[in-house]
Amino acid sequence: SAVISQKPSRDICQRGTSLTIQCQVDSQVTMMFWYRQQPGQSLTLIATANQGSEATYESGFVIDKFPISRPNLTFSTLTVSNMSPEDSSIYLCGTCGGQPQHFGDGTRLSIL
Amino acid sequence: DAKTTQPNSMESNEEEPVHLPCNHSTISGTDYIHWYRQLPSQGPEYVIHGLTSNVNNRMASLAIAEDRKSSTLILHRATLRDAAVYYCSYAPNAGGTSYGKLTFGQGTILTVHP
Numbered sequence: 001s002a003v004i005s006q007k008p009s010r011d012i013c014q015r016g017t018s019l020t021i022q023c024q025v026d027s028q029v030t031m032m033f034w035y036r037q038q039p040g041q042s043l044t045l046i047a048t049a050n051q052g053s054e055a056t057y058e059s060g061f062v063i064d065k066f067p068i069s070r071p072n073l074t075f076s077t078l079t080v081s082n083m084s085p086e087d088s089s090i091y092l093c094g095t096c097g098g099q100p101q102h103f104g105d106g107t108r109l110s111i112l
Numbered sequence: 113d114a115k116t117t118q119p120n121s122m123e124s125n126e127e128e129p130v131h132l133p134c135n136h137s138t139i140s141g142t143d144y145i146h147w148y149r150q151l152p153s154q155g156p157e158y159v160i161h162g163l164t165s166n167v168n169n170r171m172a173s174l175a176i177a178e179d180r181k182s183s184t185l186i187l188h189r190a191t192l193r194d195a196a197v198y199y200c201s202y203a204p205n206a207g208g209t210s211y212g213k214l215t216f217g218q219g220t221i222l223t224v225h226p
Contacts (some may be wrong), residue, residue: 004155031211031212031213033213033214041218042199042216042217042218042219043156043199043214043216044216045213045214045215048213092155092156094155094214096211096212097211098211099211100146100158100161100211101146101158101203101211101214102155102158103155103156103157104155105153105154105155106154106155
């Protein structure tokens with residue numbers, strides 16, 4: 001199964017700033033996803049990261065707030081832009097390619 | 113919107129079977145049912161998935177109702193390491209593969225007593 005590394009593992013940021021989260025997979029995967037897990041809640045899909053094209057966003061999430069890159073089959077980034085305290089969550093990367101989806105351990109983000 | 117519903121919490125004793133229910137009466141007839149579990153400070157871990165037939169693997173069994181409106185995750189002998197949040201989720205059938213984007217339920221917190 002794929003090994004997924006996310007960086008940073010946690011961060012504390014000031015409101016109004018932006019943070020880019022990286023997701024690195026140890027093998028090529030066809031599909032990569034970004035999820036948000038608000039405190040004490042379940043996971044909600046933000047978007048599907050598509051290689052070589054714009055990400056596909058779920059209802060309630062927009063590119064200006066959560067720009068995503070996926071330059072190749074092993075790497076993706078999620079940027080949380082113009083952060084507010086409501087963005088304090090765990091952000092998780094999920095990947096799959098012919099096997100069940102695997103997840104990184106997430107990035108724990110706190111906004112002051 | 114389709115969704116899954118689960119009890120907020122359940123308790124079990126070590127070495128006993130655990131049946132975790134999930135209602136998914138509004139999912140599409142082609143959606144796959146997936147179960148994941150999550151330990152504190154970790155990402156979700158895949159447990160099992162199925163479409164219509166009951167499924168078994170080394171971790172658990174999945175019993176899917178004939179009408180597909182509900183399913184039950186069965187842990188045959190709970191251990192302390194099985195204490196986690198269990199998520200019932202579903203994924204669209206994308207070209208014959210069940211491994212697409214996941215929609216998670218709210219999860220059941222399983223407590224296992226020694």
